[in-house]
Amino acid sequence: MSKLIINIAGHDFEVEVNKSPDTDGFTTVSVNGETLRVAIAPEAAPTAIEWAIVGERSYEVLFDRDMRSIQSVHGHHELRIRDLEAGVARPRSGDGRVKAPIPGIIANVLIEMEQTVSAGQPILVLEAMKMQNEITAPRAGTITTLNARRGQTVTLHELLVEIS
């Protein structure tokens, strides 16, 4: 038995999962105390297109890499998963490191070392795929690392800025 809190589009659901599927492939899941029979695609291979059947309702779903969003024909929703067995919850947003989200060229540096920034403030412009992409501060703080200069080519996940 696993217990999770699933937050979809701002709504909390308490989910309990009985881990062994029956012979038809359905697993019994309780959501906010309501019992559902749920079948999902047997393997989460990267090439698989994920599907699920809940009772007699059919779904195709698309999670992003970190399961922070769920997409279906019903729309694109933010997703937060809290595994009650994995201990204390820690928000991920505390991280002040800014890494290159895609490879590209630094088109503009909008901040300086030691500068104070607010969350959401544009700090860099990264040119990639013929677009100028603004990179914003993930949190408020002071710039303590600045590894980006105009015209510089950066690789995926390269550390560009740190905000403390």
Next chain:
Amino acid sequence: MSKLIINIAGHDFEVEVNKSPDTDGFTTVSVNGETLRVAIAPEAAPTAIEWAIVGERSYEVLFDRDMRSIQSVHGHHELRIRDLEAGVARPRSGDGRVKAPIPGIIANVLIEMEQTVSAGQPILVLEAMKMQNEITAPRAGTITTLNARRGQTVTLHELLVEIS
């Protein structure tokens, strides 16, 4: 340097390959003494659709699992590859074991133990995907193993018959 004999659609080609591709990704290959520059898809991942560029000619190719056929827009051709470094050539056709090529049900058994069969003679009928599929003897000989009876369900590659 590797040396191979490639037989396509009954035509022999002696191929020598210089193993290191140049910076553009082209490898120098000699075919019957003629020098060609060849680039092929970097990895043969099962999900990849294989392509090649020979000089300035572009190809998409499809090999079957054992590289015994090659398909392109120019047609479907039998292929035999002889690797001169892999020692003496041994024809594969000597094998008299008949395995289930696909899962299915034995719809009919057309031979008996100890019976003499000729190459190409129908020996079994396997029903699968709503079709009756005739299985023929891969070589002439005597039936020495018979593991198939009418109505039996067989799995992929299950040994059904042996001809000695």
Next chain:
Amino acid sequence: MFQKVLIANRGEIAVRIVRACRDLGLATVAVYEPSDMGALHVRLADEAYILNSPQGYRDPEEMLAVALRSGVDAIHPGYGLISEDPSFKRACEEAGITIVGPTSEVSTQVRDKVGAIQRVQAAGMPTTRPSTRTFGPDEGADLLAEAQRLGYPLVIKSCAGGHGRGTALVHNPEKLLDIARRSSAQAQAAYRDGRIYLEAAIIPSRYIEVPILGDHHGNIIHLGDHDGSIQRNTRKIISEAPAPNLSPSQREAIWTSAIAVARLFGLRGACTIEFVLDGAGNHFFSEVKPRIQVEHLVTEMITHIDVVREQLHIAAGLPLRLDQTQVHLDGHAIFCRINAEDPWRNYLPSPGLISAFRLPGGPSVRVDTYAYAGAEVPVRYDSLLAKLVVWGAERDECLQRAQRALQEMHISGIQTNLSLLQLLITHPEFTSGSYTTAFSHLKLNNPTPPPSQLRDLAAIAALTYLNRTRAAQSTTPTAYTTGWHRDSRRLPQ
């Protein structure tokens, strides 16, 4: 119009029906056998019910139970499976659920192929000459006597199913019983019905098919014609619309016959009237298909009519939205049936995981399929994998585009008949449009490309071989290390 439709089928046709319902804003209910749980028709439907009885898709009672449980107001049966089962239709009618297609009564009448021919004959129209009755697999003596009466050559046909599995030409009495047994077994495997009948053979012959639409208000229109003469391994794999090499008056005569047959039987919904054409160009009624055709795409391309949408409209009791003068037959279309099978190994079915899958694109190209990269071709069902149709303003343009689309389409992981289709559509007998059913038995030679191309392919094969053996050093199959890799492969006739 309906609110919610149950799709009593699987595979690409179930997907096709889900699409038509969605395009009309109707909710869809899919059914699935356990082995089809992740199939596309299940994924795309709004609701999905598992079928637990051993008969699965072929169980009329469980199907009706799902219909009642899910609260649908209509059932679309597709083709095959229980689509032509009059008892299922009757049960639906009695339960007050609309079943898309002709009534159970009409289905019973046209299902009796011999009876249907006799009725058309009685109405004064030309028909093929069938045996007076049908035969089980063990009625050898009676069959021989009836064959004698009809005269040779003759054609054995299955009572169930179409022109396909079970159909065989017999030239003399010596071979009749052997071929009949084989036909019966094929029909049994394909349609779960081993009964057969005989028909005087017409040689050379062509199969000309006329799709019609009939509503509940007495309106019947035809949607042109197509040629379904080309089969391989007992399956129609290429159709083209309009049928080539027919004069306007021949075509008009066939259409008129088709409408007359449709009126005679009171056909409703989308049906197809099938004719055999003899060498002199005379047409003979052969049978009625009281359901959507596999190759209906070829009709949709030349009429711009969504036939499944029209089926739903008609079933809902709405009058036809077009009269005959509003049906514009525009250009030319070629349909190819892509099967998961290996034509170079006696059409051995090829189930398994599709590792790569790329569809052709561009203008006037359409592919209907349940498959995609990463999908599984199941072992249990028919080998029909995808349906390709292309359109062109002229036949030549259409031929060129069909060739291009087949070249572009790529499927690996399993074997398909794509290379066979390429051979067929570039064959002079096909490109000239002069083919008959005899083309189905023509031995095809794989043309050898010019030496420079073979040389290039040899270089590619060598480099690929070296890459693969290097990559998989430890897991090299024995076949790779024994020196020669070969297999004798010829295209069976």
Next chain:
Amino acid sequence: MFQKVLIANRGEIAVRIVRACRDLGLATVAVYEPSDMGALHVRLADEAYILNSPQGYRDPEEMLAVALRSGVDAIHPGYGLISEDPSFKRACEEAGITIVGPTSEVSTQVRDKVGAIQRVQAAGMPTTRPSTRTFGPDEGADLLAEAQRLGYPLVIKSCAGGHGRGTALVHNPEKLLDIARRSSAQAQAAYRDGRIYLEAAIIPSRYIEVPILGDHHGNIIHLGDHDGSIQRNTRKIISEAPAPNLSPSQREAIWTSAIAVARLFGLRGACTIEFVLDGAGNHFFSEVKPRIQVEHLVTEMITHIDVVREQLHIAAGLPLRLDQTQVHLDGHAIFCRINAEDPWRNYLPSPGLISAFRLPGGPSVRVDTYAYAGAEVPVRYDSLLAKLVVWGAERDECLQRAQRALQEMHISGIQTNLSLLQLLITHPEFTSGSYTTAFSHLKLNNPTPPPSQLRDLAAIAALTYLNRTRAAQSTTPTAYTTGWHRDSRRLPQ
């Protein structure tokens, strides 16, 4: 007709041109930068030449050298890259190689957007009101003075490219220079040309586009119209044909203007005449696109004309095969541009390996793309991944089908704007057809599904999470083990 055609482009448009050539039986020559070696346009062409200069696809000299070396008799430049470069066209003309599209002279004239507007104005037709000249990024004072003369609100436009990157609305002088600098930088990134000009804003406005075909014999026809008002992140992502909510007389007037503009410039081949429509329904000439449009599929669906095929016919000197009365505008089409980008993260481009890819099918649905499962979305190029177009006899049918096709389409491994497109085409302002360019800036709320659906999705997410963490026990990303997984995502406006 030509024997062999060089395609001086990449991506889906290069693939589209290969298809058109194949459909005509012409040999094709592709070019590729080293990073595009395995790209689809290279695979599908008969020949492929590597471009070694650092400018690659944008190097007119190397392109011409390949054309001469490969012995082609025509070049199709597609759109973007060097397709509108008069110097490349002139070099081809001088080398005796036909370049598909208008002459270098005409290209020079229409490339000067301000000059083109002035010429149309001089011919007595209504036009937008542009600045008298163009500006570089550092001409702030002059720009302010010119803006004062034109009056606010006004639109900054890039000299190169289309309505897209660089276009920005300015309401007052305080913001002009900041916005102009940004526009210029965007245009520089997208088109390698940072020059801009100003235009008096028309609010509310719609962009109405009229594709035309002109041959070398003085014949010019139009192919209806479409609405290109809807942009997101400076790109037209939805087009529909015909443009909704136009009266027959408005439409007729716009078509007449388009033909007149085409005659004025002596346009040949496939070009598009763009107009701005004001709130009162008056139209104003805005610019000429002297090349195939990204969204030409929308025209092909309502006319059944293969526009690229016609381009080749015209370039070969053949007269138009249709006159205006033979162009039947049939039904309705909606076009969606599918980009490799994350609309939920400020449209961040999303290169990478496409792990799953499934196209929609069924009648009247078409997707043109260079992508397939296992293909790579390259880092270096535009985010345009696929083009979806659907057709319906009526606008409502078309809308329903567009929604269905977007739901069916599945791409994973990279981020795409599919869910954004779904939001847009189901938005009341879009479905009513009453939208203007203001719709491009509308903040969209992701509607919350009913609680029972959220509950189901929660159950699915939980089970998937458990499966994934179980499967990848050792390689679990830290994010999975810290308890909360979250990210604040809002759709930028």
